Amino acid sequence: MKKSILVLLALTLVLSLAACGDSNSSDAPINTANFPEKNIEVIVAYKAGGGTDVGARILASEAEKLIGKPVVIINRDGSDGELGYTELAKARPDGYTIGFINLPTFVSLTLERNTQYAIGDVEPILNHVYDAGVLVVQGNSDFATIEDFINFAKENPGDITISNNGTGASNHIGAAHFEYEAGIDVTHVPFGGSTDMLAALRGGHVTASVAKISEVAALANSGDLRILASFTENRLENFKDVPTLKEKGYDILFGSARALVAPKGTPQEIIDYLHDNFKAAMETESHMEKANNADLPIMYMSPSELGDYIVNEEAYLKGIGEFLDLTN
Numbered sequence: 001m002k003k004s005i006l007v008l009l010a011l012t013l014v015l016s017l018a019a020c021g022d023s024n025s026s027d028a029p030i031n032t033a034n035f036p037e038k039n040i041e042v043i044v045a046y047k048a049g050g051g052t053d054v055g056a057r058i059l060a061s062e063a064e065k066l067i068g069k070p071v072v073i074i075n076r077d078g079s080d081g082e083l084g085y086t087e088l089a090k091a092r093p094d095g096y097t098i099g100f101i102n103l104p105t106f107v108s109l110t111l112e113r114n115t116q117y118a119i120g121d122v123e124p125i126l127n128h129v130y131d132a133g134v135l136v137v138q139g140n141s142d143f144a145t146i147e148d149f150i151n152f153a154k155e156n157p158g159d160i161t162i163s164n165n166g167t168g169a170s171n172h173i174g175a176a177h178f179e180y181e182a183g184i185d186v187t188h189v190p191f192g193g194s195t196d197m198l199a200a201l202r203g204g205h206v207t208a209s210v211a212k213i214s215e216v217a218a219l220a221n222s223g224d225l226r227i228l229a230s231f232t233e234n235r236l237e238n239f240k241d242v243p244t245l246k247e248k249g250y251d252i253l254f255g256s257a258r259a260l261v262a263p264k265g266t267p268q269e270i271i272d273y274l275h276d277n278f279k280a281a282m283e284t285e286s287h288m289e290k291a292n293n294a295d296l297p298i299m300y301m302s303p304s305e306l307g308d309y310i311v312n313e314e315a316y317l318k319g320i321g322e323f324l325d326l327t328n
Contacts (some may be wrong), residue, residue: 030093030094030095030267030270031094032267032269032270035095035269035270035273036067036069036095036096037069038069038096039069039070039071039072039096040064040067040069040070040071040072040095040096040097040098041072041074041096041097041098042056042060042071042072042073042074042098042099042100042260043074043076043084043087043088043091043097043098043099043100044056044073044074044075044076044077044084044099044100045076045077045078045081045082045083045084045085045088045099045100045101045102046075046077046081046084046102046165046193046194047075047077047192047193047195047196048075049195050165050193050194050195050215051129051131051194051212051214051215051256051258051296052100052102052258053073053075054214054294054296055100055128055129055214055258055291055294055296056073056100056128056258057073058287058290058291058294058296059128059260059278059281059282059287060072060073061290062281062282062284062286062287062290063277063278063281065281066277066280066281067277077192077193078192080105080109080165080166080167080168080169080190080192081102081105081106081109081166081169082109082115082116082117084099085099085101085106085109085115085117086115086116086117087099088101088117088122088261088263089116089117089118089121089122089263089264090116090117090121090263091263092263093123093262093263093264093265093266093267094266094270095262095266095267095270095271095273095274097262097263098125098260098261098262098263098274099260099261100128100258100259100260100261101122101258101259101261102169102170102256102257102258103170103256103257103258103259103309103310103313104170104173104256104313104316104317105165105166105168105169105170105173105256106119106310107119107310107313107314107317108168108169108170108173108317109168109169111168111314111317111318111321112167112168113168119310119314120264121263121264122261122262122263122264123261123262123263123264123265123266123271123303124259124261124303124304124306124307124310125259125260125261125262125271125274125275125278125303125306126259126260126275126278126279126282126300126301126302126303126306127257127258127259127260127299127300127301127305127306127309128258128259128260128278128282128298128299128300129214129256129257129258129291129296129297129298129299130255130256130257130258130297130299131212131213131214131215131255131256131257131258131296131297132212132213132230132231132232132236132254132255132297133170133171133174133210133211133212133213133230133231133232133254133255133256134210134211134212134213134216134227134228134229134230134231134236134242135149135175135178135208135209135210135227135228135229135230135231135245136201136208136209136210136211136216136219136220136225136226136227136228137149137201137207137208137225137226137228138201138202138204138224138225138226139223139224139225139226141207141226143208143226143228144226145228146228146229146243146245146248147248149208149228150182150184153182153184153185153186154183154184157184157185158185158186158187159187159207160184160186160187160207160208161186161187161188161189161206161207161208162175162186162187162188162189162206162207162208162209162210163189163190163191163197163198163200163201163205163206163208163209164188164189164190164191164197164209164210165190165191165192165193165194165197166190166191166192166193167188167190169190170212170254170256171194171197171209171210171211171212172188172190172210173254173317173320174210174231174252174254175188175210176188177252177254177320178210178231178245178250178252178254181245181250181251181252182250189206194211194212194215197209197211198211198215198216198219201225202219202224202225208228210231210254212255212256213230213236213239213295213297214294214295214296214297217238217239217295218295220239227239227242228242229242229243229244229245229248230242230243230244230245231244231245231252231253231254231255232244232246232253232255233246233253238295257299257301257309257313259301259306259309260274260278261306262274271303275302275303279300282298282300
C-alpha cells in the first residue's frame, strides 16, 4: 500500500513538472495581443562604452517612455561580436529579446568563419545609425597628413600597425581595403572591441586605428587624436578640414550601419509594434539632441530597406573578398 502511494506521488510530480515545462516551452504559443507584458532586452554584442552601446542606450531610454516597459541593454561581447549575435539569433522569437547588429561585421563574420548564426536568422526592424569610418593617429603623431602616412608605409613595409575591433570585423575590413587601394603593407592588430582598440592607440601601442567618427570625434576635438582622412563620399560636416580618401584618389567608402533586429520567426504584429515605437523614439527631439551630443549620425532605414542593405553588404564583401585577406 505504502509503495503504491509513493509511486502515485512520483507519477503526479512528473506530470506536474511536464505541465510546467510545456507552459514555458519555446514551442508555446506567442501572445501578440498584449505585447509587451514585461521588460524588453536588447542585446549589444560589444562592450559598454563603445559606439554601438552608446547609441543603443540613447535609443532605448527614449523608446521605453513610449512602450511603457523597461528596455534593458544587455552587453554580450566576445568573439568579435559573434557571441552576442548568436545569442540574439537563437533567442525565442517573442519580441522580448531583440538586439543591435553592426554592418558589415554581422555579415563578414559569416564569410570569414563558420559562425553559429546565419544572416537569415534575424528579422529587420530598423536602422538607427550610419557611422562613417575614419583613419586616426595620436594627436602628437609625426603623421600630419594622409600623404605622410602613406609615404612612410610604402618606404617601411609592415612597420605601421593599425588596431581594429576584431579580425573580420568592420574596422578591419575598412583598414584592409584601404591597405589594398593605397598599395601599402601594414600590420593589422585585432582587439575585442572599439574601446580596447582605441586604448591601444592612445597608449602608443599601435600607430593608427580605423574607427567610426562617433567613437573618436570628442578625442579629435580635444587634440588627443588626429583624423587623417575619412572613408566618406563628402567631407564630414563637423570636420571640414579632414580630406576624404576618395578625393585623394582611393576608391573606398566605409562605415558602420547599426541596426535593430529580432530573431527570425518573430510575429509580424510584434515587428510592426517594435518598428513603430523605436522609430517614434528616434524622431523625438530628446533623442536627436542626445545623438548629436554623442556624434551619432542618425540614418533611418525601414525593415525592407534594411533587408536590402544586408543583402547588398553580403554582395560587396564577397566582391572585395577576392583581393582582401581578412585573416591577418
